[in-house]
Amino acid sequence: MRRLISVEGLAKSFAPRRGATDPISVFESVWFAVDEGEFVCLIGHSGCGKTTILNVLAGIEAASAGVVLVDDREVSGPSLERAVIFQSHALLPWLSVERNIAFAVRSRWPEAKRDEIRRRVQRAVDLVQLAGAEKKRPSELSGGMKQRVGIARALAIEPRMLLMDEPFSALDALTRGSLQDEAARLCVETNQTVFMITHDVDEAILLADRILLMTNGPRARIAEIVVNTVPRPRRRYDLHRHAGYYPLRNHIIEFLMERSQQVRDAPPADPRHPPVVCLGGIATPARSKLETIQ
């Protein structure tokens, strides 16, 4: 698999408060990579800078140090190559569903004819199973349907990479479940490269190939990279029957409950190669997907 994105030595800090001398560091020395077609989840407590990392990847926020490389070129701003699905869906409330999606399609293909735009919009609407709601305004839709539109808008521009910022966290449990299943289906169908932030351990196990665990902030960093060994296709209702599921889930929960604080205070020696956990044993950095980055 080809490496699509590499994040190298990313850090974010804010100017010190009055009286203090050191800048306040949110996270530092964040290194990881995402391969083409891979689904990577980032889990961590609030305040560790997860959303900032995603915004830097999206190009809508600048890091204090470090770089993000896409195809070995530095990210300097937003790009249609990297579509963002926002936590709050961020639909334009004065536009109908189809016009929200058409806004994105027209941005991606400014020269496109009206017919082609309509065709692409319809395909995106069908993909997220929203047919019949095209003419509705976002305020007439339920939370889950709004987020479907957000997903359709992101997929309609055929990005090389999807960036999702806790896309399902604002939804009720039933809606969240069905959208997670749908996200799993879409990612398999389209072989989309995805980087997703989540709080939800089961969501990460359902969707991700690899799960990045982040320590608490301030001075947060990547503590571990957990390889998801539960085989695909995964389904929410029988995920827990797989032998690898509970060890994996317990490992992540135990990290979040206890070690996320300890690891921050005693960080791994080499932030470029956080330990890779592969169900049952800690892999050595040499076996890591994160090979030495020149």
Next chain:
Amino acid sequence: MPRGPLALRAAFLSLVLFAAFVAIWHFATLPMGGRAAMDPEYAKLMGAGATHGKSAMPTPLDVGAAIVGHLRDPFFDRGPNTKGIGIQLAYSIGRVLIGFALAVIVGVPLGFVIGMSPLMHRALDPFVQVLKPISPLAWMPLALYSIKDSALSSIFVIFICAVWPLLINTAFGVASVRPEWLNVARTLEVGLWRRSLVVILPAAAPTILTGMRISVSVAWLVIVAAEMLVGGTGIGYFVWNEWNNLSLSNVITAILLIGAVGMALDQALAWGGRLVSYAE
């Protein structure tokens, strides 16, 4: 009180209040005292006020007759001091609309710039803060001196009083567009023009329409005073002219029409505001 929908009951109560007001007005303006004995020549000179004890304040019937008279023939024109009330109102509405249009042309784009650029906001804020509280009529001498035309000067005064609410509301509306909508535009690599027209303008439109509504109301308040000052034509001039003629019936007629036109202007923009509003 009748049962039924709230609107019906409210209308009934309005009618009762109006009838009570007219009745009090009627009794307060009844003639007082009998016919005074005086020289008939002198009595003719003094009018019914002195001879029949008639109140100087017109009665509801006097005003009703004046309103009917004005509305029956609103557009006559018999020389500079004798024009129908419709013509006078048309002059005033015309000035307000021209001044308001100029204020929109200047205020909305400038408000856009101030709203989008924190630098411009800070740089222009002192000017806005100082100029905003100035009574628009204080500009009149300066306008008369530099423009040298009283009609254009009153339009300028309308412009200057209408531009501030527009400027401030547009800047506020543009500055408070939800950051996530702007982030959507940024991740879609939408250029400045398209972002302004397709994202920021519709997002800020309800606030801009609120500014327009305030502007047009202020402009309609100011035009009466401005026309009293510059004279010639307009409903403000009409009010002052009828005061000089001691025709309070005509003054009251004009007051009621000023209120009606002001309400119509306000409602027109309220309707415009509903067109661009959106539910989040």
